[in-house]
Amino acid sequence: MGNHDAASARARVGAAGDSAAPQQGARPGGQQLMKLSNWPVSRRLYAVIALALVMGLVFGGLEVAAAESSATQFGRVLHLAQLGQQDVLLTQELQNERDYSLGLTYGGAKGDLPALRNATDAEAANVLALGAGVDGSYPANIQASVAALRSKLGSLAKLRDTVLTQFWDRSHGSGIEGLGVLTQYAPLINNLITLNDELAQGISDSRLAIDVRELNLLSLEKDQVAQQRGLFYNAFTQQFFSDGALQALISARSAEQSDEAAFLAAATPAVQHAYSTAAAGLGVKEVKRVEDFFFIDGNDEQANPFFSPNINKETVGFAVAQAPQAWYQASSQKIDGMQAVESGIAQDIVARAESLQHGAGQSALIVSVIVVAVLLIVLAAALMVARSLALPLRRLRAGALDIATVQLPERMRRLSEAPDEPLEVAPIDVLSVDEIGQVARAFDQVHAEAVRLAGNEAMLRTSFNAMFVNLSRRSQTLIERLARTIDSLEQNEDDPERLYSLFSMDHMVTRMRRNSENLLLLAGHEGARKWSDPVSVADVARAAVSEIEHYARVVLSIQPGVAVVGPAVSDVVHLLAELIENATLFSPTDTAVQVSGAELASGGVLLEITDKGIGIPEERLAEMNWRLRSTPVIDVSVSRHMGLFAVARLAERHGVQVRLRPASPQGLSALVWLPDAVIEHMARPFAGPRPPLAAQAAGLQVRRSPGQSGITAPAAAGQEPVDWFRGKNLPS
Structure with missing residues (x-):
C-alpha cells in the first residue's frame, strides 16, 4: 500500500485541523489571561467588587483609625487629668x-x-x-x-x-x-x-x-x-x-x-x-x-x-x-x-476627660460597626448584581455549548434519519429582558436557523442518497446482466485466450459492482448480498481475493476452524477486498501480498494484509488511521478516498477495528480485528473444495481459474479465488 491515495492532501489538512482544533470551552493561556479583555466576566465583576471593598476598607479604616487615635489621645488626657488631680x-x-x-x-x-x-x-x-x-x-x-x-x-x-x-x-x-x-x-x-x-x-x-x-x-x-x-x-x-x-x-x-x-x-x-x-x-x-x-x-x-x-x-x-x-x-x-x-x-x-475618652471609644466602635455594616451591605449588593450577571452568562454559555455539542448534532442526526421531523427549538434558559436575555434570544434564532438549514441539508442529503441508491441499483442491475452474459460466454468458450479475456472482464465487472456497493454505503444503505449461514474466514478471504484484478499475487495463510457469521459475511468480504486491492495496486507487480489470520487468545480474529511497497510518511499514516477510526462526514474528499470511506463504514457497522502500520522491512500492513460478535467456531474445518450440496447450502459458487482452462496466468500455489456472487455454478 505504498503510495496510497495520493490525492489526500486536502483531507489530511482537514483532519489535522479537526485534531488540532481547541476544545470547546478551553481557556486562554497564561499570557492571554494577563489582558483584561480576556478575563471572564465573573472575574471582572469580582475584581471591581474587590477594588470597591478595598477602597471602602481603606477609607473606613482611616475613619476607624482616626476615631481610635482620638480615643487614645483622650486616654492620654485622662491620664494627665488624674495626674493633675494628684498634683x-x-x-x-x-x-x-x-x-x-x-x-x-x-x-x-x-x-x-x-x-x-x-x-x-x-x-x-x-x-x-x-x-x-x-x-x-x-x-x-x-x-x-x-x-x-x-x-x-x-x-x-x-x-x-x-x-x-x-x-x-x-x-x-x-x-x-x-x-x-x-x-x-x-x-x-x-x-x-x-x-x-x-x-x-x-x-x-x-x-x-x-x-x-x-x-x-x-x-x-x-x-x-x-x-x-x-x-x-x-x-x-x-x-x-x-x-x-x-x-x-x-x-x-x-x-x-x-x-x-x-x-x-x-x-x-x-x-x-x-x-x-x-x-x-x-x-x-x-x-x-x-x-x-x-x-x-x-x-x-x-x-x-x-x-x-x-x-x-x-x-x-x-x-x-x-x-x-x-x-x-x-x-x-x-x-x-x-x-x-x-x-x-x-x-x-x-x-x-473620662467622658471624652468614653465618647471617642464609643465613636470608634460605632464607626467600626458602620464601616463593617456598609461594607457588608455593599458586598451583598455587589454580589447580588454580579450574580445576576454571571449566572445568566453561565447559563447562556452552557446552553450555547450544549446546543453546539449535543442538541444540534443530535438534531442533525435525527433529521438525517427522518427529514420531516419538526424544526422547533427549545429556548436557552435565560428568560430576562436585559442585554443577556436579548443575546440568548438572538442565539435561539441562530439555533433555529441552523436547525432549518440542517433540515434543508438533510432533505438535500436524502435526495442525493436516493439518487445514489437509484443510480447504484440501476448500475447493479446492468452489472448483474453483464456478469450473467460473461458467465454464459465463459461456459461456452474453450479458446484459452478468449477465456482469459472473459475472466479479466469478469474481474472488472466485480470491481464495478463493488464501486456500486460503495455508492450504497455513501447513501447509508446496505448491500443486496446477504447470507444467513456462517462462512469460514479462509473462504471469506478467498472471496475477497476473487474480487480484485491481481488475485494471483495474493498468498493466503488463514487459521481454519473459525467462521464469520452470516449477516457479516458480505461486509467483511467487501472490507477485505478494498484493503487487498489497495495492497496490490500500490506495491510492485512482482511481489506477493500476504494475507494471514489467526484467532487471538484475548478474543476475536486478527487478519493482517502486508505488501512490499515503499510505505507512507507517519503524518499521512496518522491521517489515514484517523479516517478509518472516525468515519468522516461525507464531502468531496470522500470521492477521492472511497476505499477508506467504505472500509471505515463497514468496520463501524460490525465493530471491526482496522489499523494501518509500517511493515518490516518496508511496505505497509493493514490489521483487521474481527470481534467475537462476528465470528463463531466451526464444527469441522473446511479443507478443500466444498461438495456441490454443501456449496449450494452455503450459497457459495465455485469458479474455475484461468489455469484450469489452460490459461497461462500466474497463480498462487494451492490458492484459488472463490466467487460467491454469480448466481450459478461455474464449471470445475
Whole structure:
C-alpha cells in the first residue's frame, strides 16, 4: 500500500485541523489571561467588587483609625487629668509644709512638721506613680515637665535639709528666713502648676479648656494666698518683717487680686458660686482684717507695727501673743476653701476627660460597626448584581455549548434519519429582558436557523442518497446482466485466450459492482448480498481475493476452524477486498501480498494484509488511521478516498477495528480485528473444495481459474479465488 491515495492532501489538512482544533470551552493561556479583555466576566465583576471593598476598607479604616487615635489621645488626657488631680493635692501639701516651716524658731520644737512631710511624701509617691505612665506618645513639653517634676521630687529630701540648715541666724529663738524658704519651694510648686496648665494641650474641647484655665488661675491665686500665709506666719512669729518680706507680701496680695479677677472672669457660673461660698467663710474675713490692718490702715509704715496696741481682738481678731497660730488657722481656712474649689475643678477635668475618652471609644466602635455594616451591605449588593450577571452568562454559555455539542448534532442526526421531523427549538434558559436575555434570544434564532438549514441539508442529503441508491441499483442491475452474459460466454468458450479475456472482464465487472456497493454505503444503505449461514474466514478471504484484478499475487495463510457469521459475511468480504486491492495496486507487480489470520487468545480474529511497497510518511499514516477510526462526514474528499470511506463504514457497522502500520522491512500492513460478535467456531474445518450440496447450502459458487482452462496466468500455489456472487455454478 505504498503510495496510497495520493490525492489526500486536502483531507489530511482537514483532519489535522479537526485534531488540532481547541476544545470547546478551553481557556486562554497564561499570557492571554494577563489582558483584561480576556478575563471572564465573573472575574471582572469580582475584581471591581474587590477594588470597591478595598477602597471602602481603606477609607473606613482611616475613619476607624482616626476615631481610635482620638480615643487614645483622650486616654492620654485622662491620664494627665488624674495626674493633675494628684498634683493639686501634692501642691497643697507642699504649701502646708513650706508655710508651717516659716513659723519655726531656731532650737524650738518642730511641731506638726514631720506629719506634714509624711503627708507630702504620700502624695508625692502617687504623683511619681502616675508620672511613670507618661511615655513617648505624649507631647514633648509634657514629657519635659513630668521629667523635671520627677527630678525635683527626687531632690525633695535635699530641699528640706537646705531649708532647716541654711536659713537661720543661729541665735536661740530666732525665726527662719522666710523669703529664702519660699524661693527653695517655688520651682517645685511652679512646676506642678505649669503641668496642670498643659492638660488640655492639643484638645479642641472648649469645656475641658475652660476647666483647665480655671484650675490654673485658681492654683496661681491660691499659691499667692499661701505665700502670704507663710510670710505673715513668719512675721508674727518673729514680731517683725524680715528684709524684703513686707514688699513680698504686697506683691503677693496684688498678684492674688489680679489672679482672682482673671479666675472669676474665666469661671463658669457654677464654679463662681462655689468660690463665693468658700470666700464667705470666717477665716477669709479674719485674713482680710489682718491685711486691711497692715496695708489699708497704713500700720505697715510704723517702725514696729507688731508692738502697736491696735493689734487686738477688736482690730485683727486676736492679740499679739495669739497672732501666729490664729493667723495660720484663719489663712489655712481660706486656703482650704480654695482647695475645695480647686479639687472640684480637678475632679470636673477628670470626669470630662473620662467622658471624652468614653465618647471617642464609643465613636470608634460605632464607626467600626458602620464601616463593617456598609461594607457588608455593599458586598451583598455587589454580589447580588454580579450574580445576576454571571449566572445568566453561565447559563447562556452552557446552553450555547450544549446546543453546539449535543442538541444540534443530535438534531442533525435525527433529521438525517427522518427529514420531516419538526424544526422547533427549545429556548436557552435565560428568560430576562436585559442585554443577556436579548443575546440568548438572538442565539435561539441562530439555533433555529441552523436547525432549518440542517433540515434543508438533510432533505438535500436524502435526495442525493436516493439518487445514489437509484443510480447504484440501476448500475447493479446492468452489472448483474453483464456478469450473467460473461458467465454464459465463459461456459461456452474453450479458446484459452478468449477465456482469459472473459475472466479479466469478469474481474472488472466485480470491481464495478463493488464501486456500486460503495455508492450504497455513501447513501447509508446496505448491500443486496446477504447470507444467513456462517462462512469460514479462509473462504471469506478467498472471496475477497476473487474480487480484485491481481488475485494471483495474493498468498493466503488463514487459521481454519473459525467462521464469520452470516449477516457479516458480505461486509467483511467487501472490507477485505478494498484493503487487498489497495495492497496490490500500490506495491510492485512482482511481489506477493500476504494475507494471514489467526484467532487471538484475548478474543476475536486478527487478519493482517502486508505488501512490499515503499510505505507512507507517519503524518499521512496518522491521517489515514484517523479516517478509518472516525468515519468522516461525507464531502468531496470522500470521492477521492472511497476505499477508506467504505472500509471505515463497514468496520463501524460490525465493530471491526482496522489499523494501518509500517511493515518490516518496508511496505505497509493493514490489521483487521474481527470481534467475537462476528465470528463463531466451526464444527469441522473446511479443507478443500466444498461438495456441490454443501456449496449450494452455503450459497457459495465455485469458479474455475484461468489455469484450469489452460490459461497461462500466474497463480498462487494451492490458492484459488472463490466467487460467491454469480448466481450459478461455474464449471470445475
